[in-house]
Amino acid sequence: MNRPDLGIAYFGNRYPNHARADLAEMAALGTTTVVHTCSEADLRWNPGTMAELVSIGNELGLTAWFTPWALGGIFGGEASSYAVMEHPEATQRDNLGQPLPALCLDQEPLRALIRRWLDCAAAAGVTVVTWDEPHLALPNPKSPDDRWSCRCGHCQARFAQRFGHPMPAVWTDEVADFQHDTTMRALEWMIAEATARGLESGLVLLPDEAIGDRGWRALASLPGVTWFGLTPYWVFEQVPSENVEPWLQQWLERMQAAIDGLPVRSVGWIQAFAIPAGREAELARGIEIMDELDIDMVAVWAFRACAAMSELAPADPLKVWTTIETAVRARAAGVNG
Ligand SMILES: [Zn+2]
DSSP states (O other): OOOOEEEEEEOSOOOHHHHHHHHHHHHHTTOOEEEEEOOHHHHHHOHHHHHHHHHHHHHTTOEEEEEOTTGGGOSSSSOOOHHHHHOGGGEEEBTTSOEEEEEOTTSHHHHHHHHHHHHHHHHHTOSEEEEESOOOSSOOOSSTTSOOBOOOHHHHHHHHHHHSSOOOSSOOHHHHHHHHHHHHHHHHHHHHHHHHTTOEEEEEEOOOTTTTTTTHHHHHTSTTEEEEEEOOOTTTTTOOGGGHHHHHHHHHHHHHHHHTTSSOEEEEEEEOSSOOTTOTHHHHHHHHHHHHTTOSEEEEESGGGGTTOTTTOOSSHHHHHHHHHHHHHHHHHHHHO
8 A cells, every 4th residue: 555645844954964863753754755945045055965865865765855945035935035135136126116025037037046946956866846835025916005016127028018008006907917927937937947857846836815726727737747736724824713624625626626637646735833722633634634635645834843943833833743743643544554
């Protein structure tokens, strides 16, 4: 019998001896995949160390993935960006022209950064790179006064070329289409660059009711995409306990529909950070729901409930982690028994 796929994200340590102990603990828990964060600092200072961590995991039977942790300010993660500081001319601009701490998705400095990062991932020997919560620096506006991006000179020129008139400073349906297409186009390019290096791509998207599942099927259909993931973090999204099950089921069903019939496997991420006291048991139920809906991989952000990061740690990291350990052991026993 196959083991059920279990992924765990790993960050906060670059000492190989400690990593060996942590990765061995993950392997003993039945983990199949370790998702290493690889930030711009790792790219600059630790490429060889990252390769060593991948190798240690492989020895323990773990498949390694890399996630571009806050790379260029456009992916999820708690890391800072050298490239934003080095390329002030290529950062995103809000609708009033103010620079933002993220690179424009359509300019060369971001592409150069992604190419270097992919070269690092390929050299380290990972099998999958994940495109984790790629986003513009500001979300789509909910009211007319909200700022939005990107309205840099480059994007204004592309907009004018496409629509035949200047890009407005207010949010319109044309602007919404343009920003959506900019994100899709950037992802399509990144996935093709990964494929050219022999790397599979895993998408990891946010549940955003304003966007819904727009574009998901098209992204999942791109050559090179082998995993489609979702971060349905109900505590983070402030879903009340009594609504968690239908909310989670609805988002997971949308994910399954997006990949139906495609050679793509699904990943459901579990939020093991910032969990308030008393909501720990919801995590075990979330894992059960993912199994009930035949999600291919349950993945946990992150190892030992992010105890390495005080601003993100749960109220009781040990309780969160033991809840998850118990749930994944029960899951493995159910599948194998
Ligand atoms: Zn731009």
